[in-house]
Each structure stands twice: as structure tokens, then as C-alpha cells.
Amino acid sequence: MNPQMVNLLIDATLETLLMVGVSGLAALFLGVPLGVALIVTDKGGLLQNMAVNRVLGAVINATRSVPFIILMVAIIPLTRLIAGTSIGTAAAIVPLAIAAIPFMARVAETAMREVDRGLITAAKAMGASPMQIIVKVLLPEALPGLISAMVITLVSLIGYSAMAGAIGGGGLGDLGIRYGYQRFLPEVMLIVVVVLIVMVQLIQSVGDWISRRLSHK
Amino acid sequence: MIHIKDLRKTYKTPKGLFEAIKKIDLQIEQGEIFGIIGPSGAGKSTLVQCINLLEKPDSGSITLNGQVLTGLSEIELRAQRRRIGMVFQSFNLLSRRTVFNNVALPLEIAGVNKEEIKSRVDELLNLVGLSHLSDRYPAQISGGQKQRVGIARALACHPDVLLSDEATSALDPETTANILDLLRDINRKTGITIVMITHQMEVVKQICDRVAVLSHGAVVEVGATADVFANPQHDVTRAMVSAATESTLSEDSQEILVGRLKQWVQENPGQDAAIWELHLHDSRVSTGLFSGKAKDLGVSLSLLQAKVEDIKGVAVGKLYVQVQGSAQAILNARQALNNEAGVQIQEVVYESANG
Numbered sequence: 001m002n003p004q005m006v007n008l009l010i011d012a013t014l015e016t017l018l019m020v021g022v023s024g025l026a027a028l029f030l031g032v033p034l035g036v037a038l039i040v041t042d043k044g045g046l047l048q049n050m051a052v053n054r055v056l057g058a059v060i061n062a063t064r065s066v067p068f069i070i071l072m073v074a075i076i077p078l079t080r081l082i083a084g085t086s087i088g089t090a091a092a093i094v095p096l097a098i099a100a101i102p103f104m105a106r107v108a109e110t111a112m113r114e115v116d117r118g119l120i121t122a123a124k125a126m127g128a129s130p131m132q133i134i135v136k137v138l139l140p141e142a143l144p145g146l147i148s149a150m151v152i153t154l155v156s157l158i159g160y161s162a163m164a165g166a167i168g169g170g171g172l173g174d175l176g177i178r179y180g181y182q183r184f185l186p187e188v189m190l191i192v193v194v195v196l197i198v199m200v201q202l203i204q205s206v207g208d209w210i211s212r213r214l215s216h217k
Numbered sequence: 218m219i220h221i222k223d224l225r226k227t228y229k230t231p232k233g234l235f236e237a238i239k240k241i242d243l244q245i246e247q248g249e250i251f252g253i254i255g256p257s258g259a260g261k262s263t264l265v266q267c268i269n270l271l272e273k274p275d276s277g278s279i280t281l282n283g284q285v286l287t288g289l290s291e292i293e294l295r296a297q298r299r300r301i302g303m304v305f306q307s308f309n310l311l312s313r314r315t316v317f318n319n320v321a322l323p324l325e326i327a328g329v330n331k332e333e334i335k336s337r338v339d340e341l342l343n344l345v346g347l348s349h350l351s352d353r354y355p356a357q358i359s360g361g362q363k364q365r366v367g368i369a370r371a372l373a374c375h376p377d378v379l380l381s382d383e384a385t386s387a388l389d390p391e392t393t394a395n396i397l398d399l400l401r402d403i404n405r406k407t408g409i410t411i412v413m414i415t416h417q418m419e420v421v422k423q424i425c426d427r428v429a430v431l432s433h434g435a436v437v438e439v440g441a442t443a444d445v446f447a448n449p450q451h452d453v454t455r456a457m458v459s460a461a462t463e464s465t466l467s468e469d470s471q472e473i474l475v476g477r478l479k480q481w482v483q484e485n486p487g488q489d490a491a492i493w494e495l496h497l498h499d500s501r502v503s504t505g506l507f508s509g510k511a512k513d514l515g516v517s518l519s520l521l522q523a524k525v526e527d528i529k530g531v532a533v534g535k536l537y538v539q540v541q542g543s544a545q546a547i548l549n550a551r552q553a554l555n556n557e558a559g560v561q562i563q564e565v566v567y568e569s570a571n572g
Contacts, residue, residue, distance in 0.1 A: 118305060121271065121305075124298075125271060125298055126298065126322065126323040126327075127296060127326060127327065128295070128326045215312075215313070216312050216357075
């Protein structure tokens with residue numbers, strides 16, 4: 001493989017990491033709170049509010065129903081507003097984040113549902129406020145599950161990021177399509193796939209390890 | 218101390234309304250260990266949840282040391298809940314906090330500073346005998362130890378009342394006894410009022426000063442533990458006592474005994490023999506009955522089978538005895554026993570050489 005190709009591969013890997021990393025952070029900082037909101041406003045929740053819960057649920061479901069490739073082009077005006085451009089890696093981060101946030105919200109919600117309700121009752125009986133219960137009981141007890149939720153989100157994001165090429169976002173998937181498929185270079189396709197496999201494996205193993213370390217069950 | 222007045226709670230279910238609590242009035246005194254016992258579905262869980270207002274009653278009032286809890290806002294209630302420590306059947310310890318940090322949780326919630334938390338938690342762990350396990354996680358300790366952590370946690374904010382919701386129901390009998398001893402100790406040392414909600418008669422029997430029996434959402438009996446169980450007035454109470462003291466002489470053993478007595482009567486002319494079933498209620502019959510008194514009356518009494526529960530110094534239960542002696546002596550002995558308070562005699566068998 002020539003040095004030019006190696007450079008392309010390194011650039012593409014960094015682009016993928018950048019897209020997945022930034023949208024992953026968005027998922028963490030916006031998706032988890034959204035998941036908390038889903039849990040606490042649900043029936044029997046700490047701050048039960050069925051109206052809010054239904055609206056949040058509907059918005060999340062709607063976002064998750066749109067195929068990513070369509071979402072990407074459909075929100076171009078928004079992307080231009082946020083990223084200043086509709087083409088390139090930065091522009092790809094916006095739709096990725098918008099897809100990742102509701103995804104993370106749902107998996108985080110599932111993780112938090114696993115927290116024993118008895119713990120919430122115990123905290124209430126201690127005179128804890130809803131905020132104290134979220135911060136001191138719900139989130140810490142769900143942490144191992146939330147780490148697993150983050151892993152699932154990151155792995156999905158790696159998959160989505162392969163479509164970023166459609167708006168010139170670059171990344172490994174784009175490299176594979178343009179060089180491996182369109183220019184008939186099967187070895188490039190193979191290398192791209194191998195790098196992606198290694199990336200997913202690493203995220204999964206590290207995530208599992210952290211999750212296990214944090215769990216004391 | 219705790220005054221529950223005219224409490225009612227109805228749930229809406231798909232099948233219609235369910236009256237979990239029909240009408241409950243209770244007065245729990247300062248410093249006592251008060252038991253609330255009842256079969257499942259009697260409304261115990263609802264009652265506990267209503268005491269610290271985790272569940273809002275439909276009507277009625279809960280007063281804690283003169284402070285009416287019902288009608289307080291959620292924020293006011295939070296402060297009041299710190300005066301009620303709660304212990305749970307399933308322990309409800311945070312799996313990702315160590316023993317130390319579990320006990321510290323209510324103090325953190327109450328906004329106590331770090332140094333005070335440290336000294337209070339050390340003191341509490343010492344009280345429940347777990348200082349050596351303070352760095353363990355709940356998954357690394359036994360059920361009994363978990364409940365000790367639960368008790369230490371419940372006591373953290375110096376509550377006025379300890380509310381125990383089936384705290385020993387998930388534990389084996391020996392551990393249950395240890396936990397009950399601990400609660401009794403804490404009650405004596407600190408004078409804290411303890412409310413024990415349970416379906417286990419052993420629990421009430423062992424530590425409760427007074428008890429209320431709950432059935433179908435209402436209190437059917439209330440009084441000193443010994444009085445309630447020694448002289449059960451309500452069917453539910455009676456069923457609980459007889460479940461604990463149920464005993465019958467099996468037909469097989471009765472047959473063997475009768476055979477033996479028949480032979481004995483033949484070999485001892487002028488002597489009769491009988492088997493009696495003795496029911497003890499609220500009885501203070503001592504073992505002296507079987508040795509001293511029997512001898513005085515000229516009969517020999519021997520115990521065949523017994524299931525007797527000691528409830529705060531009062532014997533309740535059923536026993537089978539074999540009596541041997543002259544016809545007159547047996548009659549006298551029977552009269553003497555009948556005159557004992559709280560004893561009822563039923564003759565099972567009477568054997569006489571004359572037929």
C-alpha cells in the first residue's frame with residue numbers, strides 16, 4: 001500500500017473518531033438528561049407528568065423513525081445554522097448528534113429502569129428531594145448500565161458515520177465506498193472494515209470492563 | 218407519640234375500588250415497641266406507607282409528637298420524614314455504596330458536614346457491630362449484616378420512631394432472633410419508639426410490648442402482647458395462635474399408647490390410666506404441676522407431646538399427658554387441674570381394669 005493511501009486511511013480514521021466522539025459527547029450530555037426526564041415524568045415517577053412524558057416520547061420516537069440518510073439531508077438548514085456549513089466533517093456531526101441523543105435517551109432510560117424501586121422508596125423515606133434522589137441514587141446506581149448504554153450508542157454512531165460521505169463528511173465508511181467500491185480497490189475496503197472491527201471491539205471491551213469494575217452486584 | 222386517627226385508603230383497580238384501609242385508629246406510645254401483625258392482604262404495607270406519608274391517605278390524620286403530618290406540603294414532609302427511620306424487608310441498600318457510605322446517605326441528604334457524618338457513621342456502625350465491615354459492599358455481606366446496615370442507616374438522623382416493615386421476613390430464624398435482640402437493645406438504650414410491621418407471630422412475641430392485629434384493613438384487636446395472644450378474641454388472632462401451637466396426637470402413637478396402658482392396667486389391679494389433652498390459654502401452669510402436685514395427689518403424670526408457646530411469660534398451647542393412679546386419684550387430679558386458671562382438659566382415653 002502506498003504512503004498516500006496510508007495518509008488517507010489515517011485521516012479517515014481521525015474523521016470517524018471526531019464525528020463519533022463529538023456526537024457521543026452530545027449524546028452523553030443531552031441524551032442522559034433526556035432519559036432521566038423520561039423516567040421521572042413517567043407514571044409513578046418522581047415528578048410524574050404524563051403530558052410532558054408523552055410529548056418527549058413522541059419526539060424521540062419520531063426522530064428515531066427517520067432513516068439516518070434521510071435525517072442527514074432533511075436537516076441541512078439546521079446543520080448550516082449550527083455548523084455554519086452543510087458539507088464536511090463538522091456538518092456531519094450535527095445529524096449524528098441529533099440521531100444519537102434520542103437513541104441514548106432510550107437506552108439510558110432502560111438502564112435506569114433497572115434500578116430497584118425500593119431504593120427510591122428508601123431515599124424518599126429519608127426525606128430526599130427528587131433532585132437528590134436522581135443525583136445520589138438513580139444515576140450512581142444505574143452507572144454500570146449507563147456505561148453499557150454509552151457503548152451501544154457509540155457502536156451505532158460508528159455505523160451511522162459511514163453514511164457521512166453523502167454530505168462530504170469523510171471518515172472510514174466514505175473511504176471504503178469511494179476507494180474500495182467505486183475505484184475497485186478491494187484491499188482498501190478490507191482495511192477499512194478491519195479498522196472498524198478493531199474500533200468497535202475496543203469500545204465494547206473497554207466499556208464492558210469499566211461497567212464491570214463499577215458494578216458491585 | 219404516633220396518633221393515627223380515622224385513617225382510610227382506597228385504591229382504584231381495574232376490578233373496581235379496593236379498600237386497603239377501611240378505618241384505622243391507633244395510639245402508639247413513646248418508647249414502646251408496638252407490633253402491627255396481620256396476614257398478607259390485611260393492609261399492613263399500605264398502613265406503613267401512610268405513616269410517613271409515602272402514600273397519601275384518603276382521609277384521617279397521622280400525628281407524630283403533636284405534629285400533624287397529614288396536610289403538610291411535600292417539602293415540609295421531607296423534613297418530617299427524617300424523624301421516622303425506616304427499615305425494609307429487602308434492605309434497600311445502594312449496591313454501589315460501601316456499608317459506610319450507605320449509612321452516610323441519609324446524613325448527606327440532610328446536609329450534614331463531612332466530619333460529623335464520619336463520626337456519626339462510626340458511632341452507628343459500632344452500635345450495630347459492623348465497624349469491621351465498613352468498606353465492604355452490600356453484595357459482600359450476609360443478609361443479617363445487611364439488615365444491621367439498614368438499621369444503622371435508619372437511625373442516622375436521630376429519628377423519633379423506627380418503622381420496621383417486615384424487617385426480619387427475609388431472614389432465617391437465628392438471624393431474625395439476633396436482629397430482634399439488636400432492636401430491643403436499641404430501644405432500651407435510646408428509648409426510641411419502634412413500630413414493627415410483620416406477619417410473623419414470633420417477632421411480635423419476642424419483642425413487642427403491645428400489638429394491633431390487622432385484618433381486611435381494620436384493627437380487630439389491640440392490647441398488651443401477652444393478653445392478645447393468650448386470650449385471642451378474633452378469628453384471625455386465633456388462627457395465628459393455633460398455627461403456632463397446633464399439635465395433635467397421631468392415630469398411630471395413640472394406638473400404641475392405648476395398648477401399653479391396657480397392659481399396664483391389667484398388670485396393676487386397682488389402678489386406672491388415662492390420656493388427657495390439655496389446652497393452655499393465658500396459663501401460668503408451672504412444671505411443678507407435673508412433679509410436685511401430681512405426687513401429692515397420688516397419681517403419676519407424664520408428658521407425651523406438647524407444643525407450648527411462651528408469650529411474655531404466659532403459656533399458650535396444647536399438650537398431651539398420661540395419668541396413672543387409682544380411679545379416685547385420677548378424678549382428684551383432674552379436678553385440681555381444672556381449677557387452674559387457663560387450663561382446659563379433654564379426656565382422650567380412659568383405661569380401667571374393670572373394663
